[in-house]
Amino acid sequence: MSERVKKDLRSMGIDDMTALLKELGQPAFRAKQLFGWVHEKQVQHIDDMHNLGKGLLAQLNEQCEITAMQLERKQVSKDGTEKFLFQLADGNYIECVLMRYRGDMSKQRNTLCISSQVGCAMGCTFCATGQGGFVRNLTAGEIVSQVYAVNHQLIEEGDTLPVGNVVLMGMGEPMLNLDNVLKAVALLNDPQGQQISIRRMTVSTCGVVPQMKAFADKKLDMVLAVSLHAPNDALRSGVMPVNNRYPLHELMDACRYYQKQTRNRITFEYALIAGFNDQPEHVAQLKALLKGLDCHLNIIPVNPVANTAQFSRPDRKQVAAFVKALQNAGLNASVREEKGTDIDGACGQLRGKVTGKQ
Ligand code: SF4
Structure with missing residues (x-):
């Protein structure tokens, strides 16, 4: 007999919860309470929702679950960056990276770089995740759970600042899991939940043009970060296979469309590789490519990744x-200020495997 799949409460918004409670014959006001327990208080067990009544708790335990994610390992870099390795319920691993910015009060923030997929199909040659291939999409619940799990850690350590900035730049190509990513963004932004401002969330892409256009049509005030990494098609196709499918003129059209729809400035990520994309002619090519776009170029001196010694x-x-x-x-x-290079926590270094656990 096949086991009934339980519904994940962390993947549910208020409408999903209202529908669930109706199905269970419960009053509508319970939906707001349930949402608060799941997305504001970030409870890890259904039985911790004290004011829902024993009957409803029994029904929820019977039909639902809260995304289980175990912290397998935490590494701390010399510069204070922390990398978390989580094991998902199905045994797969994902990573996320916490950067605690301190200094004067107005600039203090905890920024979390989270994953959107287990592995990645895009195969960028400089990226550790890309070397491992694609396994599966994360659910919306698994995406928000990375924030909630790290918030629990922060509380345990007495850090009073919860995660306030979210960067979807960890493992995976967010545009290829767009529905779940957008659902997770809405959950994190919800006024009854973590209330993380949309402007404090960044989504990255290596340039999956049709999904970029679909994302543009949502007209969200999120930061869009495009991994550019090369100034012409010949170089870019050599390190980013996605460029064969969507060459630079199509990518730039999608960027212009995004800007027309949102009026948001675009960030371009450019991993600087000695003798490859750092020559004077590349400056001129970048200037021509980005003409007319309101954008910022983040220059990231390339990080060491095993097997990419070239x-x-x-x-x-x-x-x-x-x-x-x-x-x-x-x-x-x-x-771009680099963080966590010594623990493989920087851009392009996440792998999601437990290797040589210590
Ligand atoms: S850089 Fe991003 S899109 Fe490219 S393989 Fe790595 S995770 Fe995937």
């Missing part, structure tokens, strides 16, 4: 010279 990191001087040349060409560009 990518060498430019030295500080080369990086500074490249950024200066971009600025002189009239582009908004800066070097």
Whole structure:
């Protein structure tokens, strides 16, 4: 006999919960209470929802569950960046990375970089996740659970700031799991839940054009970060297979469409690789490519990833010279502060496997 699949409460919004409670013959006002327990208080067990009454708790236990995710390992970088490895209910692993920004009060924040898929199908050659291939999409509940699980850690450690900024730039291509990503964004933004401002959430893409257009049509005030990494098709196709399917002119059309729909500035991520995409002609190509777009270029000196020894990191001087040349060409560009390189927590280093557990 096949086991009945339980409904995941963390994947449910208020409308889903209202419908569920109606099915269970419960009064409508319970939906708001249930939503508060799940998405504001972030309870980990149904029995912790004290004011719902024994009858409803029994019904919920019978039909529903709360996404189970076990913290398998936490690593702390020399610069304070923390990487969490979580095991999902089906045994797969995902990672997320916490950056605690301190300094003056107005700038204090906890930013969490979260995953949207187990593995990734896009195969970018400089990326550890891409080397492992695609396994499956995360549910909306699994996406928000990364935030809730890290919030529990923060509370345990006495950190009074919950996660306030979310970056969908961990494992996976968010545009290929767009429905669940958008549902998770709405749940995290909900005034009855974590109330994380949409403007404090960033979604990244390697350039999946049709989904970028669908995302643009939602007209959300989220930050869109496009992984560009090369200034022309020949170079880009060499490191990002997605470019064969959606070459740069199509990607730029999608970016222009996004900007027309949202009026939001776009961030372009550019992993700087010595002798590959850091030459003077590349500055001119970038200038032509990005003409007319309101955008910012994040220049990220490439991180060391196992099996990609062909990518060498430019030295500080080369990086500074490249950024200066971009600025002189009239582009908004800066070097992105790197975090967590020593624990493989930086961009392109997440892998999602337990290797050599210590
Ligand atoms: S860089 Fe992003 S899109 Fe490319 S393989 Fe890695 S996770 Fe996937």
